[in-house]
Amino acid sequence: MNARDIILGSGPSGVAAAKALTARGRDVLVLDAGLEMDASAKALRDRMGAAEPDAWSDEDREAIGAVRRSEKSDSIQPFGSDFLFRLPEEMAEYGDPQSVHALRPSFAKGGLSNGWGASVLPYHERDFDGWPITLDDLRPHYQAIAQMIGMSGQKDGLASLYSGIGMDDAQPLPASRQARELLARMDRKKQALGQLGVHYGASRQAIAPGCRACAMCLYGCPYRLIFNAGYEIERMAADDILRYQGSAIATGFSEHATGVTVHSNQGEFQAERLFVATGVLPTARLVLSSLGLDAHEVTILDSQHFYLPMLHSWSAGDPAVEPRHTLAQAFWEINDPAVEDHVVHAQLYTYNDTYAPDMRQRFGPFAGIAKPLIEAMSRRLIVAQPFLHSDVSPAIGARLDGGKLAYRRIDNDRTAAAMDRVKNRLAQVARMAGMLPLTPLMRPGSLGSSFHCGGSFPMRDTPGTGETDMLGRPAGLKHTHIVDASIFPTVPAPTITFSVMANAHRIASAA
Ligand SMILES: Cc1cc2nc3c(=O)[nH]c(=O)nc-3n(C[C@H](O)[C@H](O)[C@H](O)COP(=O)(O)OP(=O)(O)OC[C@H]3O[C@@H](n4cnc5c(N)ncnc54)[C@H](O)[C@@H]3O)c2cc1C
Numbered sequence: 001m002n003a004r005d006i007i008l009g010s011g012p013s014g015v016a017a018a019k020a021l022t023a024r025g026r027d028v029l030v031l032d033a034g035l036e037m038d039a040s041a042k043a044l045r046d047r048m049g050a051a052e053p054d055a056w057s058d059e060d061r062e063a064i065g066a067v068r069r070s071e072k073s074d075s076i077q078p079f080g081s082d083f084l085f086r087l088p089e090e091m092a093e094y095g096d097p098q099s100v101h102a103l104r105p106s107f108a109k110g111g112l113s114n115g116w117g118a119s120v121l122p123y124h125e126r127d128f129d130g131w132p133i134t135l136d137d138l139r140p141h142y143q144a145i146a147q148m149i150g151m152s153g154q155k156d157g158l159a160s161l162y163s164g165i166g167m168d169d170a171q172p173l174p175a176s177r178q179a180r181e182l183l184a185r186m187d188r189k190k191q192a193l194g195q196l197g198v199h200y201g202a203s204r205q206a207i208a209p210g211c212r213a214c215a216m217c218l219y220g221c222p223y224r225l226i227f228n229a230g231y232e233i234e235r236m237a238a239d240d241i242l243r244y245q246g247s248a249i250a251t252g253f254s255e256h257a258t259g260v261t262v263h264s265n266q267g268e269f270q271a272e273r274l275f276v277a278t279g280v281l282p283t284a285r286l287v288l289s290s291l292g293l294d295a296h297e298v299t300i301l302d303s304q305h306f307y308l309p310m311l312h313s314w315s316a317g318d319p320a321v322e323p324r325h326t327l328a329q330a331f332w333e334i335n336d337p338a339v340e341d342h343v344v345h346a347q348l349y350t351y352n353d354t355y356a357p358d359m360r361q362r363f364g365p366f367a368g369i370a371k372p373l374i375e376a377m378s379r380r381l382i383v384a385q386p387f388l389h390s391d392v393s394p395a396i397g398a399r400l401d402g403g404k405l406a407y408r409r410i411d412n413d414r415t416a417a418a419m420d421r422v423k424n425r426l427a428q429v430a431r432m433a434g435m436l437p438l439t440p441l442m443r444p445g446s447l448g449s450s451f452h453c454g455g456s457f458p459m460r461d462t463p464g465t466g467e468t469d470m471l472g473r474p475a476g477l478k479h480t481h482i483v484d485a486s487i488f489p490t491v492p493a494p495t496i497t498f499s500v501m502a503n504a505h506r507i508a509s510a511a
């Protein structure tokens with residue numbers, strides 16, 4: 001099958017590229033590994049999505065939460081299905097036997113957006129330091145993507161810091177009482193917080209209007225309101241806007257005078273242009289092997305994150321029973337060069353049903369005796385998850401070894417001090433807001449576990465080997481564009497996917 005444009009992958013970057021190309025009237029074919037949720041999980045989702053939460057059966061409630069989400073990637077099983085990180089037979093060697101990092105590829109239809117946290121922020125002006133493009137280049141594409149993903153949130157203290165997106169049309173989400181009280185307390189200290197370079201506000205989420213406040217977000221949204229690139233691709237294919245071919249695994253590509261040939265488990269495909277949107281690890285393998293860069297090591301940049309638990313002093317009733325969503329409730333941004341050269345982004349989570357089991361695990365053999373204490377503490381817990389810029393984070397070295405990727409850890413001697421400064425500033429903010437920061441319990445995320453990773457084929461004004469131009473074309477190629485996070489020159493702290501999608505949309509609009 002041939003097409004004028006082929007996109008590899010149906011995740012957020014693929015769908016953003018598809019949106020821009022089809023708007024230009026291009027003939028688009030999406031080739032995708034495209035694993036799907038098991039039939040029983042789909043049936044569970046559809047049954048729950050067809051009723052209001054108070055009409056859900058106890059069996060369905062139990063089934064959706066059967067696999068409790070933890071820090072382990074394989075615990076993310078939307079509606080109880082493990083399809084998000086399942087490996088197709090052809091890709092069986094992606095599991096990381098050396099345990100160097102926690103980043104995982106997804107071969108699902110919709111990619112990682114089947115299990116993501118849906119937090120969205122544009123990058124700050126200074127986040128484009130070292131990039132060949134600026135915030136102004138991405139601004140119109142942020143707007144276009146915001147319309148597709150359903151931006152929830154409100155215009156508040158974050159608007160002045162992140163001018164990349166207007167929030168005039170955004171709908172607020174049903175925030176928890178804990179979050180409302182937290183933000184109200186911060187409002188009363190606004191001036192002092194401003195002097196510390198702290199901006200704060202309600203979280204911004206890629207959630208379409210109509211949230212039922214059913215608190216199931218961590219298990220999958222039965223109403224399909226959390227943005228999922230797979231749903232969008234399915235809709236575009238059903239409306240004949242593009243063609244979609246699942247179970248198609250690309251194994252390589254080669255350019256010729258008039259276009260590109262894609263090699264796959266389903267034979268060869270011809271296109272005038274190719275857009276590679278397979279996610280950071282599969283893209284590294286595909287591009288290195290297709291370009292014959294056998295000896296080249298790519299550096300996959302990471303955004304170091306950590307967890308800081310805090311206990312609030314105020315009473316907010318029983319947070320377990322109130323209607324709310326369970327994704328990030330608030331964002332704190334630290335814009336102070338004394339803490340970090342770049343803006344630090346933190347996501348705040350209030351009560352969810354993973355807190356008590358997580359604490360029980362930590363109490364080990366004493367969990368039984370400590371049960372009342374654990375239950376009480378979990379209801380007063382707010383967890384901050386700050387992210388750092390890749391300049392102060394460790395990275396992953398990846399190169400081909402017998403056709404597969406081999407990894408090594410690249411440490412960064414600035415990470416520990418940066419985490420310390422951020423922890424201290426967050427603790428200061430927590431106390432001002434009436435919380436006790438449990439700093440000895442701070443927990444760093446393992447390498448790659450933020451899934452905010454990229455930078456393996458960075459965009460440069462004058463690209464050399466292993467680098468790309470402003471349109472994501474590897475040096476020397478004319479018809480092949482990488483459009484996922486692999487081409488980011490750095491990985492700034494704010495959420496990555498909104499910028500990945502805006503950049504893919506920019507490239508596909510201009511290519
Ligand atoms: C638990 C979790 C929480 C997250 N939370 C957030 C968040 O709150 N905010 C945020 O900004 N980001 C978040 N992320 C990151 C976000 O999910 C990714 O940035 C985003 O999905 C990347 O999109 P992508 O299209 O580049 O790649 P992917 O989503 O990985 O999609 C890759 C696509 O390529 C296909 N594919 C792969 N290899 C091949 C091949 N060889 N041939 C054909 N098809 C192939 C796959 O089937 C898939 O369709 C989170 C990620 C995880 C795992």
Ligand code: SF4
Pocket residue numbers: 207210211212213214215216217220221222223224225226324325326
């Ligand atoms: S609370 Fe979460 S899962 Fe429930 S409707 Fe809202 S977004 Fe969907």
